[in-house]
Amino acid sequence: MTVAPGEGDVRVWAQYDRDFHEEADAVVVGSGPAGAVAAYELTRSGLRVVLVEEGPPFTPGDFELDGALSMARTMREGGLRVTRGTVMPTMQAICLGGGSLVNSAICVRAPDFVLDRWSEEFQLRETTRADLDPHYDAVAGFLGIAPTPENVQGRRNLLFRRGCEKLGYAAEPIQRNVRGCRGSGECFTGCRSRAKQSMDLSYLPAAVRGGARVLSSARVERVLVDGRRAVGVSGRIVAPFSGRGGPRFRVSAPRVVLAAGCMATPVLLHKSGNLANGSGQVGENLQFHPGVAVMGVFDERVDPAFGATQGYQSLEFLREGFKLETLWAPPAVLAVRMPGSGARLKDRLAWIPNSAVWDAIGSCNRSLGRVRARRGTSDPQLVWHLHPDDVPILAQALFTLCEIFFAAGAHTVVPGVHGFPDEIHSLEGAEVLRGGELRASHLVLGGNHAFCSTRMHGDPARGVVDEHGRSHDLRGLWIVDTGIFPQCPSVNPMWTAMALAHRAAPAIAAGA
Amino acid sequence: MLGRLLLAGLLVAAAARFFAGYPRGGARYRHLSRREVAFLNASGDATFPRGGAIPASGSDANVAGYTDRWLAASRPRIRVLLHLLFLLVEHATIFFPAPGWGGWRRFTALSPEQRIAVLDGWRCSRYFPRRLVFTSLRAVLTMAWFAHPPVMRQLRVAPLAIPTPVCEADLLYPPIGRSPDAIRFTPADLSPPSDGTPLDLDGPLHPAWAERSA
Numbered sequence: 066m067t068v069a070p071g072e073g074d075v076r077v078w079a080q081y082d083r084d085f086h087e088e089a090d091a092v093v094v095g096s097g098p099a100g101a102v103a104a105y106e107l108t109r110s111g112l113r114v115v116l117v118e119e120g121p122p123f124t125p126g127d128f129e130l131d132g133a134l135s136m137a138r139t140m141r142e143g144g145l146r147v148t149r150g151t152v153m154p155t156m157q158a159i160c161l162g163g164g165s166l167v168n169s170a171i172c173v174r175a176p177d178f179v180l181d182r183w184s185e186e187f188q189l190r191e192t193t194r195a196d197l198d199p200h201y202d203a204v205a206g207f208l209g210i211a212p213t214p215e216n217v218q219g220r221r222n223l224l225f226r227r228g229c230e231k232l233g234y235a236a237e238p239i240q241r242n243v244r245g246c247r248g249s250g251e252c253f254t255g256c257r258s259r260a261k262q263s264m265d266l267s268y269l270p271a272a273v274r275g276g277a278r279v280l281s282s283a284r285v286e287r288v289l290v291d292g293r294r295a296v297g298v299s300g301r302i303v304a305p306f307s308g309r310g311g312p313r314f315r316v317s318a319p320r321v322v323l324a325a326g327c328m329a330t331p332v333l334l335h336k337s338g339n340l341a342n343g344s345g346q347v348g349e350n351l352q353f354h355p356g357v358a359v360m361g362v363f364d365e366r367v368d369p370a371f372g373a374t375q376g377y378q379s380l381e382f383l384r385e386g387f388k389l390e391t392l393w394a395p396p397a398v399l400a401v402r403m404p405g406s407g408a409r410l411k412d413r414l415a416w417i418p419n420s421a422v423w424d425a426i427g428s429c430n431r432s433l434g435r436v437r438a439r440r441g442t443s444d445p446q447l448v449w450h451l452h453p454d455d456v457p458i459l460a461q462a463l464f465t466l467c468e469i470f471f472a473a474g475a476h477t478v479v480p481g482v483h484g485f486p487d488e489i490h491s492l493e494g495a496e497v498l499r500g501g502e503l504r505a506s507h508l509v510l511g512g513n514h515a516f517c518s519t520r521m522h523g524d525p526a527r528g529v530v531d532e533h534g535r536s537h538d539l540r541g542l543w544i545v546d547t548g549i550f551p552q553c554p555s556v557n558p559m560w561t562a563m564a565l566a567h568r569a570a571p572a573i574a575a576g577a
Numbered sequence: 578m579l580g581r582l583l584l585a586g587l588l589v590a591a592a593a594r595f596f597a598g599y600p601r602g603g604a605r606y607r608h609l610s611r612r613e614v615a616f617l618n619a620s621g622d623a624t625f626p627r628g629g630a631i632p633a634s635g636s637d638a639n640v641a642g643y644t645d646r647w648l649a650a651s652r653p654r655i656r657v658l659l660h661l662l663f664l665l666v667e668h669a670t671i672f673f674p675a676p677g678w679g680g681w682r683r684f685t686a687l688s689p690e691q692r693i694a695v696l697d698g699w700r701c702s703r704y705f706p707r708r709l710v711f712t713s714l715r716a717v718l719t720m721a722w723f724a725h726p727p728v729m730r731q732l733r734v735a736p737l738a739i740p741t742p743v744c745e746a747d748l749l750y751p752p753i754g755r756s757p758d759a760i761r762f763t764p765a766d767l768s769p770p771s772d773g774t775p776l777d778l779d780g781p782l783h784p785a786w787a788e789r790s791a
Contacts, residue, residue: 074749075749075750077750077751077753077755077756077757078753078754079751079754079755079756080756080757121753121754122746122749122750122753123750123753124747124750124751124752124753125741125747126752127752127753130736130783130785131720131724132720132723133647133720133724134646134647134650137647137650137651137655138650142652142654142655143650143651143652143655145655145658152705152709161750214773216773216775217773217775244770244771244773245770245771245772245773246771246773247739247771247773247774247775247776248775248776249736249737249739249776251736257739257741258739258741258742258771259741259742259744259770259771260770260771260773265746265750266744266745266746269746270745270746270749273749305753305754306650306753307652308652368733368778369734370733370734370735370778371775371776371778395723396723396729396732396734397719397720397722397723397724398720400719400723401712401715401716401719401720403719404700406623406624406693406696406697406700406715407623407624407625407626407693408626408628408629410624410625411625411626411629411630411631412629412630414631414732415629415630415631415732417732417733417734418732418733418734483708506705509712
């Protein structure tokens with residue numbers, strides 16, 4: 066059956082009853098922030114666009130408020146994906162809207178020093194502040210990116226500000242793609258207030274309005290090529306959650322835009338016959354922002370369940386290698402890190418109403434890994450090693466979080482680091498964290514954000530795509546997800562990924 | 578002959594260790610065996626004993642029931658890994674025995690004090706893989722304990738009742754697994770977006786977490 070694209074629509078699992086073939090001017094693989102922006106902009110430029118997403122769309126009735134059940138439904142591998150080497154959990158969403166459905170909507174522009182480094186070290190002459198700011202602005206205008214309002218910060222976020230102010234550290238309300246936040250702190254399980262402008266509520270409906278067709282529950286298994294040109298994708302329909310296979314499909318298009326994410330795009334290229342890999346860089350250079358979190362306990366009532374999930378941040382230490390931010394998540398997820406067992410553990414959990422959790426993400430450019438395809442599954446094999454020289458960055462971040470907690474009035478800090486005190490009661494006590502004894506295996510890390518597995522580089526021998534996402538090797542192929550970042554951006558990557566996709570769109574539209 | 582007798586004795590002992598003496602009856606679960614239910618209750622009560630500031634114990638919170646629901650929502654590979662995790666901690670007392678008499682018995686056969694000591698042994702091990710096993714088990718138990726509504730209410734972290742506005746996307750997506758015919762909204766149902774009024778933590782709770790009236 067051949068279906069001619071017409072008015073935009075969204076197809077779901079229940080509608081697929083046979084194999085099918087579609088034709089389009091562009092096929093976009095992945096509906097996360099970068100893919101959604103690319104699909105919308107290409108539609109706006111008059112192209113017939115088909116967007117393919119492996120996950121289903123979630124309605125508010127599909128949200129699970131329980132953390133583990135939510136992750137089992139919205140995350141690949143049930144949210145239990147880990148890296149080998151340095152063992153670290155890392156997540157990738159599988160739902161329409163990608164990570165934007167279950168992230169905390171943080172939007173930060175890549176700092177000047179990062180863009181300068183990218184431009185100089187990776188021969189990206191047109192990736193400067195002046196080049197990218199118009200694209201950041203365009204995305205901000207569309208999504209309503211704005212600082213988190215004071216009235217929904219909650220004590221947990223405002224205490225962070227108090228601590229930073231006392232120490233003279235810069236701190237600011239986090240800018241987010243949110244309109245009308247009520248402070249439910251439920252960003253990670255889906256925003257019931259429909260305030261978060263995740264892609265399924267913002268760019269994707271706009272793209273559909275413009276004529277884009279969305280195939281949900283459709284797993285792309287191969288990029289199709291004709292000679293040295295990408296000409297479409299093929300794959301299989303998969304049932305939500307179980308992954309049970311359904312009909313097969315093919316989308317023919319002279320423009321193939323991969324936005325499947327830093328961990329899925331290289332697997333797709335490998336499984337398609339090691340495509341676009343003349344440089345040998347596909348799947349290499351994998352980087353994360355490894356994160357650590359610390360809990361502080363106050364005499365005063367904090368009621369951490371109220372307030373923007375992540376409402377305040379400090380960019381004071383970006384050049385030292387870490388960013389600090391406030392945090393909330395389903396309480397069970399946060400409590401997993403609480404030390405002890407038995408009655409002592411329960412006593413500590415009873416602190417929750419008087420506690421706050423803050424975290425740090427590290428810019429660990431020496432810590433590298435790789436992404437490989439695994440047999441019999443579309444899930445990747447991830448190997449990543451925390452470089453010993455990056456451990457002191459995280460040690461300093463942990464200490465600084467303790468410092469801010471004590472400045473804000475905390476009486477106890479729980480650092481959650483193996484081999485160190487379960488509780489710290491003074492800043493002097495926290496000195497042990499940066500005393501040089503800390504090892505990677507002591508840390509309980511979270512693999513926030515992933516980058517660089519299909520990095521852009523001006524030299525085709527050293528990168529997979531150019532700075533507009535265009536493959537150095539294969540005509541008709543673009544990559545726009547965070548895999549194209551040449552190094553970690555030191556801040557949350559979503560806005561930069563969207564800005565890069567926004568910038569790439571005209572080149573894609575013109576470049577069939 | 579002696580060798581065969583020894584082998585037969587070992588097999589009987591192994592069978593007794595793995596299968597004998599588990600409680601019979603009780604709730605039936607889709608994915609958990611009664612041995613796993615016993616293990617989850619034992620490890621749940623060791624981690625979250627009854628009493629204290631938040632009275633519910635692991636078994637009060639029905640950690641087994643929650644774990645069964647989680648297994649049902651998980652992919653087959655994850656299910657296999659979790660079954661292996663439970664089996665490992667239940668029987669690893671052969672290699673990492675609890676202090677005191679009979680410390681090599683399976684986890685569920687130990688005294689409550691011995692169970693706590695075994696879990697602390699995993700938690701504080703100098704070997705990272707052992708700590709990782711503990712963290713994995715603790716994660717399962719913690720998720721399950723926190724799913725118990727009274728725990729969430731006592732900590733003031735239970736989800737609130739939040740009205741959900743109807744937006745353009747709600748005209749596009751049916752509930753998961755349903756066809757577009759199941760979309761129950763029309764353009765006439767669109768409602769004003771959230772106005773950003775802060776939630777009141779003392780407001781009504783989500784029905785699933787609200788206290789049942791007598």
